[in-house]
Amino acid sequence: MQSVALIDYGSGNLRSAEKALVRAAAGTSQVIVTSDPDTVAAADRVVLPGVGAFAACMQALSERPGLIEAMTQAVQEKGRPFLGVCVGMQLLATRGLEFGETRGLDWIAGDVRRVEPKDPSVKIPHMGWNTLIDPHGPPPIAGVGEAPMYFTHSFAFYPTSEEDVAAWVEHGERFPAAVAKNNVAGVQFHPEKSQSAGIALLARFLEWRP
Structure with a gap:
């Protein structure tokens, strides 16, 4: 049975994400909520959730000793499939421009910046x-x-x-809703909140063989 490391770094709706992954796995995968570098490095797949500000999430990830190195080993060196969700997708970027400039993982070149609709009547955050x-x-x-998928965010990864853009979405302007490069994928929306389409x-992802 393959193992799926759901990264626990103090950010993200881990309980909902875990339940959704377990449901999607239907007994074919072991979902492990972990921040242990050895477990992450040995995992067959890696999922990085995230809720909140880019800088705070990147700091929290960096403060877990050896965690980024273990993710890099599993995903970048071993080629294990990776899925980033919401801010977990944004952390793939070179840098985030929320509350100043913060370096990201730089697995996919680009910036995370605020969504700025051309129509002032369009509300931010993009929610729903x-x-x-x-x-x-x-x-x-x-x-x-x-x-349809469920979104809740004010910043997007460009x-x-x-x-490297795998899907777009329109909310006052068109911006990326998903990214992908080699064995790395990320979605701005929340699959765990997107009912049957999100579970699918x-x-x-659990069957993906990049």
């Missing part, structure tokens, strides 16, 4: 259900189709190369 535009790339994202995405 929205349909993805042109979901493509790896199976977890390409299979979404027209199913990759340097549009080739997680199930595809």
